[in-house]
Amino acid sequence: MPADAVPTSPAPPPAGPRRPASASAPASASVPSSAPVTVTGWGRTAPSAARLFRPRTYEEAAAAVRACGAHGARGGIARGLGRAYGDAAQNAGGAVLDMTGLDRVHAIDADGGTVLCDAGVSLHRLMEVLLPLGWFVPVTPGTRQVTVGGAIAADIHGKNHHVSGSFARHVLSLELLTADGGIRTVVPGTPLFDATAGGMGLTGVILTATVRLLPVETSWMSVDTERARDLDDLLARLTATDRYYRYSVAWIDLLARGAATGRAVLTRGDHAPLDALEALPRRNGQRPSPRTGAAASPGTPPSGSLWTPPSGSPWRASTRVRAGRSSFGEAFRFRRDMLASPLEFRTPSLPAAPSFVPDGLLGRTAMGLFNEFWYRRAPRARTDELQRLSTFFHPLDGVPHWNRIYGRSGFVQYQFVVGHGREEALRRIVDRISARRCPSFLAVLKRFGEGDPGWLSFPMPGWTLALDIPASLPGLGAFLDSLDEEVAAAGGRVYLAKDARLRPELLASMYPRLPEFRALRGELDPGGVFVSDLARRLGL
Amino acid sequence: MKDAFGTPQSLLILGGTSDIALATARRLIARRTRTVWLAGRPSQALENAATHLRGLGAETHTITFDALDPDSHEAVLGKVFAEGDIDMVLLAFGVLGDQANDERDPVSAARVAQTNYTGAVSSALVCARALQAQGHGSLVVLSSVAAERARRSNFIYGSSKAGLDTFTQGLGDALHGTGAHVMLVRPGFVRTSMTAGRPESPFATTPEAVAVAIELGLRRRSETVWVPGSLRLVMAALRHVPRAVFRRLPL
Numbered sequence: 001m002p003a004d005a006v007p008t009s010p011a012p013p014p015a016g017p018r019r020p021a022s023a024s025a026p027a028s029a030s031v032p033s034s035a036p037v038t039v040t041g042w043g044r045t046a047p048s049a050a051r052l053f054r055p056r057t058y059e060e061a062a063a064a065v066r067a068c069g070a071h072g073a074r075g076g077i078a079r080g081l082g083r084a085y086g087d088a089a090q091n092a093g094g095a096v097l098d099m100t101g102l103d104r105v106h107a108i109d110a111d112g113g114t115v116l117c118d119a120g121v122s123l124h125r126l127m128e129v130l131l132p133l134g135w136f137v138p139v140t141p142g143t144r145q146v147t148v149g150g151a152i153a154a155d156i157h158g159k160n161h162h163v164s165g166s167f168a169r170h171v172l173s174l175e176l177l178t179a180d181g182g183i184r185t186v187v188p189g190t191p192l193f194d195a196t197a198g199g200m201g202l203t204g205v206i207l208t209a210t211v212r213l214l215p216v217e218t219s220w221m222s223v224d225t226e227r228a229r230d231l232d233d234l235l236a237r238l239t240a241t242d243r244y245y246r247y248s249v250a251w252i253d254l255l256a257r258g259a260a261t262g263r264a265v266l267t268r269g270d271h272a273p274l275d276a277l278e279a280l281p282r283r284n285g286q287r288p289s290p291r292t293g294a295a296a297s298p299g300t301p302p303s304g305s306l307w308t309p310p311s312g313s314p315w316r317a318s319t320r321v322r323a324g325r326s327s328f329g330e331a332f333r334f335r336r337d338m339l340a341s342p343l344e345f346r347t348p349s350l351p352a353a354p355s356f357v358p359d360g361l362l363g364r365t366a367m368g369l370f371n372e373f374w375y376r377r378a379p380r381a382r383t384d385e386l387q388r389l390s391t392f393f394h395p396l397d398g399v400p401h402w403n404r405i406y407g408r409s410g411f412v413q414y415q416f417v418v419g420h421g422r423e424e425a426l427r428r429i430v431d432r433i434s435a436r437r438c439p440s441f442l443a444v445l446k447r448f449g450e451g452d453p454g455w456l457s458f459p460m461p462g463w464t465l466a467l468d469i470p471a472s473l474p475g476l477g478a479f480l481d482s483l484d485e486e487v488a489a490a491g492g493r494v495y496l497a498k499d500a501r502l503r504p505e506l507l508a509s510m511y512p513r514l515p516e517f518r519a520l521r522g523e524l525d526p527g528g529v530f531v532s533d534l535a536r537r538l539g540l
Numbered sequence: 541m542k543d544a545f546g547t548p549q550s551l552l553i554l555g556g557t558s559d560i561a562l563a564t565a566r567r568l569i570a571r572r573t574r575t576v577w578l579a580g581r582p583s584q585a586l587e588n589a590a591t592h593l594r595g596l597g598a599e600t601h602t603i604t605f606d607a608l609d610p611d612s613h614e615a616v617l618g619k620v621f622a623e624g625d626i627d628m629v630l631l632a633f634g635v636l637g638d639q640a641n642d643e644r645d646p647v648s649a650a651r652v653a654q655t656n657y658t659g660a661v662s663s664a665l666v667c668a669r670a671l672q673a674q675g676h677g678s679l680v681v682l683s684s685v686a687a688e689r690a691r692r693s694n695f696i697y698g699s700s701k702a703g704l705d706t707f708t709q710g711l712g713d714a715l716h717g718t719g720a721h722v723m724l725v726r727p728g729f730v731r732t733s734m735t736a737g738r739p740e741s742p743f744a745t746t747p748e749a750v751a752v753a754i755e756l757g758l759r760r761r762s763e764t765v766w767v768p769g770s771l772r773l774v775m776a777a778l779r780h781v782p783r784a785v786f787r788r789l790p791l
Binding site (some may be wrong): 410537 | 544572673676718760
């Protein structure tokens with residue numbers, strides 16, 4: 001099968017924030033900029049200074065890696081769009097390879113559903129290119145502003161982990177620039193692949209990747225929303241019905257206390273099939289005719305997808321669709337626009353967050369009010385609402401530099417997973433967070449599926465909770481340390497791509513394959529060419 | 541490396557027997573600090589301090605360091621940085637002197653100035669360069685409220701701290717944007733072995749309180765920290781009191 005038309009010219013920059021907020025080095029430098037620049041992660045904590053390389057070709061990247069290994073240099077690490085929350089893409093006193101200059105989409109197999117692209121291509125760019133062809137990225141996190149290389153290095157997961165696994169599971173092969181300056185082709189099932197998937201960039205610089213795609217009929221999501229009144233209710237609902245949805249996530253109100261502890265809003269859904277758009281009411285108040293026959297169910301995943309819903313399930317059987325419009329004219333136009341370009345990819349954008357925000361703006365009162373509003377705003381139950389992709393997956397991408405709202409001290413994101421059967425640990429942690437009144441409005445609970453083969457991959461079957469907390473909160477460090485103890489005791493782990501503060505002693509028990517990772521790194525990179533602040537802090 | 545809250549994993553203390561420094565080390569060891577270097581003149585007190593910190597679970601080393609011998613600073617401190625990254629340097633050495641005696645004995649007055657200012661300038665510059673090469677790390681310098689305005693009762697000590705204070709401010713500006721962070725700490729009267737037996741000034745505080753303020757300053761990446769914090773306002777007012785009045789104040 002010949003590869004399809006190839007947009008080989010460098011892709012235009014995607015909309016939205018493109019450069020990491022604090023890395024303001026000259027963009028064109030392929031040699032290290034002489035003056036180091038201060039680099040932070042998305043959480044804006046623990047800044048450190050590094051020289052920035054921005055390779056434009058693979059040769060420049062190889063030259064940069066060789067320079068990182070030179071005598072007296074303090075190594076290097078690849079960096080994408082800087083969305084790792086902690087210090088994974090910083091390298092104090094050394095070099096940081098900004099990979100966003102390598103952003104070509106080389107080949108799309110529009111029949112087979114694969115794409116070959118540079119590691120610096122963002123998921124945003126991939127969506128722009130792929131959606132019109134009827135394909136979607138297999139896994140997307142809460143932001144489109146991550147690169148393919150970063151997605152593999154952190155082995156990211158999305159709302160579909162319970163059915164699709166993490167990103168690296170959809171990678172067919174990748175090219176890795178290793179410490180010796182050579183380029184290796186790495187395929188799944190090999191130790192090097194498993195060390196690289198989730199390896200936080202410490203095995204080498206990913207140059208290109210071939211990724212298997214997901215077929216879609218429209219760029220719309222069909223979404224079911226429901227409320228859960230407390231944590232038990234939430235866990236029960238997720239356990240009972242998660243398998244009917246490709247995408248599933250719960251926003252959880254961690255400031256709610258007492259009987260409402262752990263109350264949540266579940267949003268779940270799948271890519272809307274074309275006939276879901278056709279089924280929109282033609283005029284105000286008119287209900288679409290009920291669909292008959294399971295064969296014509298609009299929810300049947302398109303062929304070629306990795307997962308099919310359990311047979312006999314109520315999965316997407318309903319066809320009632322709300323367009324959220326009332327007047328006749330609006331409803332008509334809305335339907336017409338959607339049908340005219342069902343695969344159009346639109347990403348609304350709000351003004352960027354201001355560059356200065358005082359610490360402590362988002363305190364308990366503000367967050368509590370927000371959470372109350374957010375919970376009440378959600379319908380008790382609503383099915384088959386059509387939402388844009390960006391609304392469903394990436395609501396925060398609409399606000400450039402939203403990380404600034406936490407002020408100068410920045411914020412930490414705490415994400416952990418505990419296995420099935422460890423619900424009591426999860427419950428205890430949620431209780432403790434609620435009792436402590438940690439101001440957090442981005443708390444998300446998900447049910448993970450099968451674990452992934454990456455040695456340092458984060459997901460494992462069980463429950464994962466992620467929350468943002470302002471770093472200026474007094475006593476937060478000690479509090480999170482004590483949560484780590486609970487997580488480790490329950491056999492769980494915290495997510496390295498988000499970590500900025502884990503106690504190094506706990507790492508080995510959280511990641512049992514760490515010794516293998518260290519051994520492989522020692523063999524592949526004896527001189528320690530690839531190193532990051534994260535690696536130094538945790539002794540990876 | 542420092543964590544998200546600015547807590548260091550490795551700490552170098554210049555003036556390893558300082559009460560404030562040891563209180564700070566104890567506090568940081570309870571959090572993340574695992575390696576501590578105690579620099580000072582070899583003494584039983586230095587060894588005791590090291591044993592004490594070791595007991596708290598930190599890998600502790602002692603090194604011979606003499607503030608009065610600037611020629612040796614580069615070699616001595618360079619060895620520490622060659623062993624591995626230092627996330628925080630706490631410059632805590634200093635002598636109070638004996639004002640009445642020092643006024644009569646210029647040589648001992650000069651020794652106060654040499655220790656508190658000259659020795660600090662030389663060692664701080666060595667550390668600053670190393671932190672800059674590392675691309676990260678904090679240099680925390682213990683100044684004093686005495687640096688803010690000359691007082692009849694301790695102007696020799698005060699003037700040496702004033703020099704150090706001004707030097708540190710400039711150094712902080714010089715290192716801005718290099719990844720290294722310079723923090724100036726201005727405690728008021730601290731009840732330590734250095735001030736034992738002296739009449740207490742108002743707003744007296746403890747080494748533990750200074751340690752708390754240092755930890756908070758690290759988290760906020762502050763440039764100046766007053767201990768207690770209210771001294772910032774008090775000194776802002778005192779700075780503008782006319783000298784004829786200031787002279788008569790019971791300070």
